[in-house]
Amino acid sequence: MVDTENGNKTTHGPSASADALLELASVLRNMYVAGSLAVENILSEGDFRGVTERFAPFLDPMQRARFHDAAEAGVGANEDMPPGGATGKAADLASLVAQTYLIAVVSGLRYWRRVAETYRTHESAIARSLMARAAVPSMSDGERRALIDEIRAYLREVGDISFQEARIVQTDLDKLAAEVARVVSNGDESAHRRRWKTKP
């Protein structure tokens, strides 16, 4: 490996790359443990009720103020609504917005945990191959192909995780958006229907 940073040209041996790889593995494992613990703590709460209060410090103050103003002004209220109905609705919306934060946080942690798990699955084969190479620099064609295949599988799986995680978040946000629409329309589906006719 050649390090040309700051104009210095340093050559490291093959064992240095194997060490760096193992170090990376150790960092990823630590992240996995930390991430898993955090996810477990959040998910052990069971459901999302009360997340507004729990995540209040994370909510953007401007956004909270906006919900407060909307409730004060009676936005979303209608004649059939009991007193305080608009405030309740704004609180519902605030709760939904808080859930977007929760979805993002959980997704991020889950992503890193899965990447670390994937690495752990492939780590031994990749590290073994690299170490074998360090010990015997000339690698046979078969060994080289097996190593390349293993690394490609690892990279593909990491890409798959990113793609799948993005789709999970998208699905969760779609559900949330439908819930927001329901809260705003007071559960009245007809609010979204066209009330006019096209020209004859």
Added chain:
Amino acid sequence: MPDTGATSVVADIGFEREMGALRKEIVHWIDSCDGEIREALKWQFIAGSKYFRPLTVFSCYRARNDADIPPTIIRSALLIELFHNVSLVIDDIVDNSETRRSRLTLHNKFGQLAALMTAGYIVADGFCLARDDLQAILLFSELLKRLAAAECMQWRLRRQPLGVEDWRKIAGEDTGSMFEVAACLGDGTERLRKFGGLLGLLYHGCDDVADVRGTTALGGGGYDDLRDGILTLPAALAIRDPKIARVFCNPNTDDLQRLAHAFREKLPQAEAYLDSIAEAARAEAQLFAANPKPLFALIDHTRQLSGQ
């Protein structure tokens, strides 16, 4: 492109009524075609298909909609069956196959010119039938382009010491693309596209493995792949051994038996790999389908195709 099926799959998954409607649509469509082509179409369509791709369309629709299969989805199933058969006709010509589904291939029965023209006719009429469905037009356009590129890639990469990841790429673009499109047609939102791709990959891999078993028992199935140096799943696993890789890249007639033996030895490993693909497909179904049951049934039936 593999075309293996399980006889009881329609009954087990529970789309008999829809399959009946599809068969009627096919017959009706053939009757509406030019008389010059009709006999060839009857030969190609009225025999032996297990309708795995239409089943995928129906299952993906049911997985996201708690409702009866509407006529638009029956039409989508007809279209996927048409385009699938185009790929079979071309495949049989390219592979010089004598039989398919235990009867003569189209080009062997009617001649190469008639087979090529029939394939072109089906493509043209397929797009004509899809004229009111922009999503279907785009999907079938994507499918034909991917299949064309995949066939070229598979031929270009024959007799080369590649790996399992290369096999995934080829199989994903070949059979995988067909099932991706089937899933998209059924679900209508693209959420099950990845599921479809994995199901196609599983189908392709199971077919590869069944072919190696067929080579063992019947002297059939995988012989063409073996002769042509096609990268199947057992081949990709076996040629990790440099000695086998050398023979695979440059075989003589006597080496084919040795290669067949090496591929057979990798069957347990190939089966384990197929299990991992089935598991990934199951996870996709669980995550993105409101009702994953029909998709699980599809996976289970597909998995059985390897003859394990």
